[in-house]
Amino acid sequence: MKTVSQAVESVIKVKPFVIEALCEGLLNISSLARQIQPMVEKLTEKPVKQGAIVMALNRLTPQLDYSLNRNLQKLLESLGDIIVRSNLTDYTFRNSNTIFNSHTKVMQEISNHQDVFYTLVRGVFESNLVVSSAYEELVEKYFAEEDCLLKQGELSAITLKLPADNVQVTGFYYHILKAIAWEGVNIKEVISTTNEFTIIVNDEDVDRGFTILKNLKTAYKQK
Structure with missing residues (x-):
């Protein structure tokens, strides 16, 4: 059985968006206490007054703020290179039994080209x-029998190399996407691997997108 403080901490720590809003003073603590009261009572196995939860939140906020900034700052300071690739075209095809055959033929043609940007993601x-x-003509040659749902050109990719422990920090991708969204940059596609994060944007937005990601390293140093 947990204490009220322990229960409040357990409930809040799995809610990164709530943590950020709480640390920034954007939440009404009384309303938050009322919302999490059933969960706190379940963890403590007893009735808990709203005032006790408010007190626990007030004591917890400075600790959360330090922990949030410390973890993010550590990761953001260790971000790797930012790589920009321009002159890209985005296709969306309906899945079929032959689409991977088309993909394989294109890959065989471009396998010796080091300058090519090529990524295929299969959804449901x-x-x-x-x-x-x-390489548009090559794609359209081998994908000619596929059902193309969308084609869009004049795009650029911004790839951010991530530290190996990025998957251990809750809300890490949220902070990257939030920074981009707040500046009004429209993301066309998101491509992610374990240690790389790529956004596809319009050519006209690539300079702003690059600057936003570059500034992420210094943003949390100033907090």
């Missing part, structure tokens, strides 16, 4: 392909 019902625009 459709597949997304982002490729260097110079």
Whole structure:
């Protein structure tokens, strides 16, 4: 059985968006206490007054603020290179039994080209392909029998190399996407691997997107 403080901490620590709003003073603590009261009572196995939860939140906030900034600052300071690739085209194809055959033929053609940007992501019902625009004709040759749902050009990719422990910090991707969204940059596609994070944006937004990601390293140092 947990104490009220322990229960409040357990409930709040799995809610990164609530943590951020709480640390920034954007939440009404009394309303938050009322909302989490049933969960706190379940963990403590006894009735808990709202005032006790408010007190626990007030004591917890400075600790959360320090922990949030410390963990994010550590990761953001260790972000790797930012790589920009321009002149890209984005395709969306309906999934079929032959789509991987088409993909394989394109890959065989471009396997010796080191300058090409090519990524294929298969979803449940459709597949997304982002490729260097110079290879559009090749894609359209081998994907000619596929059902193309969307084609869009004049795009750029911004790839951010991530530290190996990025998957251990809750809300890490949220802070990257939030910074981009707040500046009004429209993200066309998101491509992610374990240690790389790529956003596809319009050519006109690439400079702003690059600057936003570059500034992430210093943003938390100033807090």
